[in-house]
Amino acid sequence: MSSALNILKEVFGYPAFRGQQAEIIEHLASGNDCLVLMPTGGGKSLCYQIPALMRKGVAIIVSPLISLMQNQVAALNEVGIQAAGLNSSLPFEEAQVVEQRLLAGEYDLLYVAPERLLTKRFLDLIGKIPLALFAIDEAHCVSQWGHDFRPEYCQLEILHTRFPDVPRIALTATADAVTRKEIIERLVLHEAKIFLSSFDRPNIYYQIVDKANSRQQLLSFIQGEHPQDAGIVYCLSRKKTEETADWLNAHGVAALVYHAGMSPHQRLQNQKKFLREENVVMVATIAFGMGIDKPDVRFVAHLDMPKSIEGYYQETGRAGRDGQKASAWMAYGLNDVIQQRRMIEESMAQEKFKRTATRKLEAMLALCESTTCRRVHLLDYFGEKATFLTCGNCDICLNPPGTWDATVAVQKALSCVYRTGQQFGAGHLINVLRGSPTLRVKQWNHSQISTFGIGQDLSVKTWRAIFRQLIALGLLTASSEGYGSLCLTDASRAVLKGEKKVFLRQQPEQKQILVKMQSNESQLFEPAAQQLFDQLRSWRAKIAKAHGVPAYVIFHDATLRELVRLCPQTEEELLQITGLGIHKLDRYGENLIEILRSG
Ligand code: ADP
Numbered sequence: 062m063s064s065a066l067n068i069l070k071e072v073f074g075y076p077a078f079r080g081q082q083a084e085i086i087e088h089l090a091s092g093n094d095c096l097v098l099m100p101t102g103g104g105k106s107l108c109y110q111i112p113a114l115m116r117k118g119v120a121i122i123v124s125p126l127i128s129l130m131q132n133q134v135a136a137l138n139e140v141g142i143q144a145a146g147l148n149s150s151l152p153f154e155e156a157q158v159v160e161q162r163l164l165a166g167e168y169d170l171l172y173v174a175p176e177r178l179l180t181k182r183f184l185d186l187i188g189k190i191p192l193a194l195f196a197i198d199e200a201h202c203v204s205q206w207g208h209d210f211r212p213e214y215c216q217l218e219i220l221h222t223r224f225p226d227v228p229r230i231a232l233t234a235t236a237d238a239v240t241r242k243e244i245i246e247r248l249v250l251h252e253a254k255i256f257l258s259s260f261d262r263p264n265i266y267y268q269i270v271d272k273a274n275s276r277q278q279l280l281s282f283i284q285g286e287h288p289q290d291a292g293i294v295y296c297l298s299r300k301k302t303e304e305t306a307d308w309l310n311a312h313g314v315a316a317l318v319y320h321a322g323m324s325p326h327q328r329l330q331n332q333k334k335f336l337r338e339e340n341v342v343m344v345a346t347i348a349f350g351m352g353i354d355k356p357d358v359r360f361v362a363h364l365d366m367p368k369s370i371e372g373y374y375q376e377t378g379r380a381g382r383d384g385q386k387a388s389a390w391m392a393y394g395l396n397d398v399i400q401q402r403r404m405i406e407e408s409m410a411q412e413k414f415k416r417t418a419t420r421k422l423e424a425m426l427a428l429c430e431s432t433t434c435r436r437v438h439l440l441d442y443f444g445e446k447a448t449f450l451t452c453g454n455c456d457i458c459l460n461p462p463g464t465w466d467a468t469v470a471v472q473k474a475l476s477c478v479y480r481t482g483q484q485f486g487a488g489h490l491i492n493v494l495r496g497s498p499t500l501r502v503k504q505w506n507h508s509q510i511s512t513f514g515i516g517q518d519l520s521v522k523t524w525r526a527i528f529r530q531l532i533a534l535g536l537l538t539a540s541s542e543g544y545g546s547l548c549l550t551d552a553s554r555a556v557l558k559g560e561k562k563v564f565l566r567q568q569p570e571q572k573q574i575l576v577k578m579q580s581n582e583s584q585l586f587e588p589a590a591q592q593l594f595d596q597l598r599s600w601r602a603k604i605a606k607a608h609g610v611p612a613y614v615i616f617h618d619a620t621l622r623e624l625v626r627l628c629p630q631t632e633e634e635l636l637q638i639t640g641l642g643i644h645k646l647d648r649y650g651e652n653l654i655e656i657l658r659s660g
């Protein structure tokens with residue numbers, strides 16, 4: 062039995078384990094169950110791939126998405142490991158072949174979709190062969206709360222009942238305690254050892270900006286920070302994804318669309334393009350994402366606020382899996398707050414569900430309005446105590462907003478809501494406060510009320526920020542009647558009576574962002590080195606195309622960069638490069654040395 066570290070070095074070409082990988086591998090390889098909670102990009106796959114090679118028999122990996130399975134299998138085959146996938150996309154004859162090879166003991170790993178795994182036929186089949194382990198990937202799919210819920214996942218306890226001696230590992234990047242409990246219950250993992258990593262993603266720069274003209278803001282962000290990068294833009298509606306992609310394309314950003322209203326064929330096409338080509342921006346609803354294990358997504362942008370921190374963390378987490386610099390950017394405004402509140406109000410859900418949804422939304426709003434480090438705030442939400450007060454890699458740390466005593470302004474706003482009968486939206490209320498004689502003001506005779514014109518000292522922008530924060534703080538609530546009309550809450554009374562002061566976040570003047578994302582680090586090379594890097598990239602593109610896999614499956618950018626930097630000239634030296642194991646040396650060594658020598 063080769064040791065775990067040898068496999069890591071020789072097969073995968075990595076010099077050392079990361080985080081808790083070594084302990085997890087040791088635990089599982091010795092035949093014990095475990096639950097692994099590790100952020101995206103933490104390196105979960107190796108935690109079962111290496112034990113799969115260490116133990117006798119085949120490892121069965123339950124994976125919820127075909128694309129995810131295909132990429133993993135392709136990457137394993139690239140490093141010379143015998144692996145295959147079984148799912149509904151496979152033609153019958155090919156599935157037959159896989160089953161035969163499985164019975165013949167030819168595989169080290171078999172990826173299988175949950176619905177296929179649960180068939181009697183398949184369970185009987187694997188009953189006949191030695192099994193190394195079961196890995197249940199994306200284990201949070203058991204949770205009815207998340208939008209990744211997969212009913213078949215709830216039946217996976219059968220693995221435990223039918224094969225009690227085969228060790229199991231469940232893995233997820235979902236950080237909240239409730240989901241964790243659900244996984245343990247549903248998969249019967251009460252005895253399993255829990256490996257909980259820090260959920261911090263230090264390479265992601267978090268930024269939440271005030272929404273003004275969000276499309277233009279998005280474009281400036283992409284052009285300024287990520288001109289040549291792959292990224293994901295999330296929108297709430299299908300229509301908005303299409304409009305946004307059109308706009309980006311019209312402005313020279315290559316953008317594709319992905320949402321549940323498209324044909325499966327079209328969706329798959331776009332997803333493939335995003336994975337295979339470089340520098341594509343995917344504009345999508347949250348239907349897009351799970352199973353996107355593209356390591357070099359350099360940014361995730363939100364044009365609409367997600368409805369919970371869980372969603373925000375999961376979506377932004379798709380940036381920078383490779384550990385290199387990446388950004389999470391979001392434009393957030395008054396309408397996001399109103400829209401999300403209304404969606405909860407209008408949903409047909411039971412009261413209990415609405416209460417939970419409201420609590421989650423409020424936590425999300427608090428993150429948006431935060432005056433302290435976003436990262437500390439995020440970690441705190443997931444019950445993790447940060448070891449720092451400021452991270453130095455978020456908008457707040459780099460450009461701290463002040464707070465101001467807004468009590469008087471808030472009293473004016475609340476009283477204006479009251480005087481106008483709690484039936485108007487922020488737009489009209491601001492016109493009344495600022496004394497603008499609009500048609501509507503005349504129609505309702507609102508120039509006659511006492512709050513007309515008492516807020517001329519503040520700009521429209523400031524008033525909008527005030528209203529937004531009042532809703533976020535629960536001092537105003539969006540009524541379910543009439544779009545966006547605002548009502549007082551129980552909490553408003555104390556402020557109106559002058560019993561309570563209100564401090565609001567001062568809008569930091571939108572300074573140009575201080576960090577320049579050096580995402581495209583290749584630009585840091587000198588011209589000669591750059592030329593070599595480009596040569597390697599086009600060589601990689603050719604191989605990837607011939608093998609029908611994304612370029613990163615052949616080599617990550619980081620590996621190419623190391624090749625340029627160290628310029629190895631012998632096989633020995635090549636093996637020192639991160640991400641270059643024995644199999645890839647056999648396959649590509651000569652080619653690489655040739656390119657490196659000529660460069
Ligand atoms: P996760 O599934 O946790 O999101 P992956 O298993 O996809 O993460 O790993 C993320 C990236 O990190 C992959 O490209 C993987 O090859 C790389 N990686 C994992 N472990 C190591 C390690 N010990 N050393 C170097 N790179 C690693």
Ligand code: ZN
Pocket residue numbers: 433434435436437451452453454455456457458
């Ligand atoms: Zn910070």
